[in-house]
Amino acid sequence: MNINATFFAELIAFCIFVFITYRYIWPSMASVLEERRKEIDEGLQAASESKRQLEEAKEESSRVIDAAKSEASTLINQAGSRADQLIDEAKDQATEEVKKIKETAESDIAQSTNRAKETLKEELSVLVVAGASKILNKEIDESANKEIVDQLIKEL
Amino acid sequence: MAKEAANNLVETSDYIGHHLVNLTFGWCEKTSSWGFAHHQQDLSKSLDSACDVSEMGFWAFHMDTIFMSVFLGVLVFGFFGLINRSAKKGTPGKLQNFVEFVHEFIGSAVSSGYHGTSKIVAPLAFASCLWILSWNLMDLLPVEMANFFGQAGSGINYFKILPTADLNAPLALAAVVMVLVTYFSINTHGLGGFLKELFIVPLGPLEFISFVSKHVALALRLYGNLFAGEMIFILIAIMFGQFFMSFSQTLWFLPGLIMNLAWALFHILIVALQAYIFMMLTIAYLNLASTKH
Numbered sequence: 272m273n274i275n276a277t278f279f280a281e282l283i284a285f286c287i288f289v290f291i292t293y294r295y296i297w298p299s300m301a302s303v304l305e306e307r308r309k310e311i312d313e314g315l316q317a318a319s320e321s322k323r324q325l326e327e328a329k330e331e332s333s334r335v336i337d338a339a340k341s342e343a344s345t346l347i348n349q350a351g352s353r354a355d356q357l358i359d360e361a362k363d364q365a366t367e368e369v370k371k372i373k374e375t376a377e378s379d380i381a382q383s384t385n386r387a388k389e390t391l392k393e394e395l396s397v398l399v400v401a402g403a404s405k406i407l408n409k410e411i412d413e414s415a416n417k418e419i420v421d422q423l424i425k426e427l
Numbered sequence: 428m429a430k431e432a433a434n435n436l437v438e439t440s441d442y443i444g445h446h447l448v449n450l451t452f453g454w455c456e457k458t459s460s461w462g463f464a465h466h467q468q469d470l471s472k473s474l475d476s477a478c479d480v481s482e483m484g485f486w487a488f489h490m491d492t493i494f495m496s497v498f499l500g501v502l503v504f505g506f507f508g509l510i511n512r513s514a515k516k517g518t519p520g521k522l523q524n525f526v527e528f529v530h531e532f533i534g535s536a537v538s539s540g541y542h543g544t545s546k547i548v549a550p551l552a553f554a555s556c557l558w559i560l561s562w563n564l565m566d567l568l569p570v571e572m573a574n575f576f577g578q579a580g581s582g583i584n585y586f587k588i589l590p591t592a593d594l595n596a597p598l599a600l601a602a603v604v605m606v607l608v609t610y611f612s613i614n615t616h617g618l619g620g621f622l623k624e625l626f627i628v629p630l631g632p633l634e635f636i637s638f639v640s641k642h643v644a645l646a647l648r649l650y651g652n653l654f655a656g657e658m659i660f661i662l663i664a665i666m667f668g669q670f671f672m673s674f675s676q677t678l679w680f681l682p683g684l685i686m687n688l689a690w691a692l693f694h695i696l697i698v699a700l701q702a703y704i705f706m707m708l709t710i711a712y713l714n715l716a717s718t719k720h
Contacts, residue, residue: 273480274595275453277489281496281590281599288500288558289603293550296504299511300530307519 392424399423439665446570446661449593450585451480453487463490470582489593496590499561504554529557533706540710543611543717548710551607555600556706562590563653563698567691570660591653591701594646601646604709608642611716645708652701656694663687 400420451464455478462476464483480487510526519527533556537549565588572588590596612621625635667683 273449274598275451275483275485275487275489277449277487277492277593277595278599278602280488280493281596282602284493284497284500285554285558285599285603288504289547289551289554291504291508292554293547296507296511297530297550297553299514300507300526301534303511303514303523304527304530 396420396424442665443661445585446587446657448480448585449489449587450491450583451483451487452490453478453483455483457482464585467585468583489587489595491586491588492590492593492596495565495588496558496562496596499565499590500558503557503561507557529553536707537710540707541714541717543714545611545713545717547607548713551603551713552706552710555604555709556702559591559597559600559649559705560699560702562596563702565589566591566653566656566660566694566698570657570664589653589657591649592657594650597646597649598643600649600705601642604645604712605639605642608712608716611713615717615719641712645705645712649701649705652697656690656697659690660687660694663690 400416448467450467452461452474453464453476454461455476458477460476462474462478464480464487465476465478467480468475476483507526507529510522514523514526530553533553534549537552541548568588576583576586587593609621612624616624625638626632628634630637663683663686666679667687
């Protein structure tokens with residue numbers, strides 16, 4: 272074994288290399304790794320964040336679609352019921368109209384009948400008076416008997 | 428015949444010896460000057476010293492170990508620094524992924540093994556593991572390569588490319604670990620507590636021996652494994668090399684090839700494992716030093 276001053280040279284060299292590693296190489300390696308770790312962490316966080324946002328957007332869109340669908344169906348329902356209502360109303364109106372027309376016609380008929388009856392009565396009274404006068408050969412004071420005749424007519 | 432065998436033996440031991448000598452630059456007493464050990468390099472006459480490696484004392488530097496370790500360190504830590512500098516936000520590239528994988532691997536080893544608060548443990552584990560790994564990987568390069576280049580004209584005749592196989596390098600790492608363990612212990616238990624633990628409780632001075640030997644063993648474990656691996660590569664290379672020496676040895680070629688491949692494959696495990704073990708033990712020792720008990 273030949274130990275000599277080489278020992279000191281190696282000692283100094285080792286100390287220098289350890290110092291360089293301690294001062295420069297190790298911290299810079301650690302910082303690069305730390306930076307990368309942070310970057311990856313941030314990336315993962317951003318990914319999960321955007322995933323969450325996508326989920327939210329999906330939910331939102333489905334919510335909007337649902338709302339639109341339900342609104343449309345209510346509108347359709349409303350329109351249907353409105354149409355039904357309109358038809359009903361029209362029906363009612365028509366029925367009423369028909370009733371009215373019928374009533375008018377009926378009252379017209381009744382009136383005409385009455386009028387015809389009156390006319391017939393009057394004509395009958397004239398005829399009765401004329402017949403009676405012919406039978407009695409005497410002029411009957413028309414005006415004097417008028418009351419009686421009228422009374423009769425009324426009783427008919 | 429006997430003479431040839433003896434010649435072969437001398438050549439073989441020379442070969443091994445050659446592979447175990449570092450390129451040494453040191454203080455020569457004889458001429459009172461600094462220089463490379465005798466005949467180790469042909470680059471400069473003025474740098475050639477009169478002393479052999481064995482004649483140089485403590486004040487010598489293994490230039491190959493220092494060059495290779497610093498070169499590999501600059502390569503490895505430069506790579507990591509550069510990749511970090513060019514790290515972009517967003518999707519990481521392949522190199523960035525690799526860097527982050529290493530960071531995660533060592534970071535998790537530290538966070539599972541060390542429960543204190545010190546910020547130096549992770550960088551220390553990172554630096555020691557990767558530096559040792561880059562050294563150990565040099566063991567997988569062919570043992571002849573460096574000498575081949577030397578003889579091909581680089582002018583350097585001795586060059587060991589494996590810093591781990593030079594005890595100085597692992598010992599320096601273990602020394603840094605030991606200093607830190609001492610510092611952590613004093614921080615946790617106070618100076619009195621640490622000394623008490625070192626010399627009195629529970630087995631007296633044996634504790635001190637165990638404290639020192641544990642750190643020496645940390646270095647020797649790494650050094651021993653890689654040195655032995657290198658040694659086996661050298662032996663396989665010698666067997667392999669017989670092919671070129673005489674026709675009767677041709678038979679060694681195929682076994683040599685297979686053994687070299689097998690040992691290299693197995694050695695990949697040791698290369699990575701020893702770097703890992705050194706790192707894990709460092710973390711464990713520092714954790715032990717910073718826990719109250």
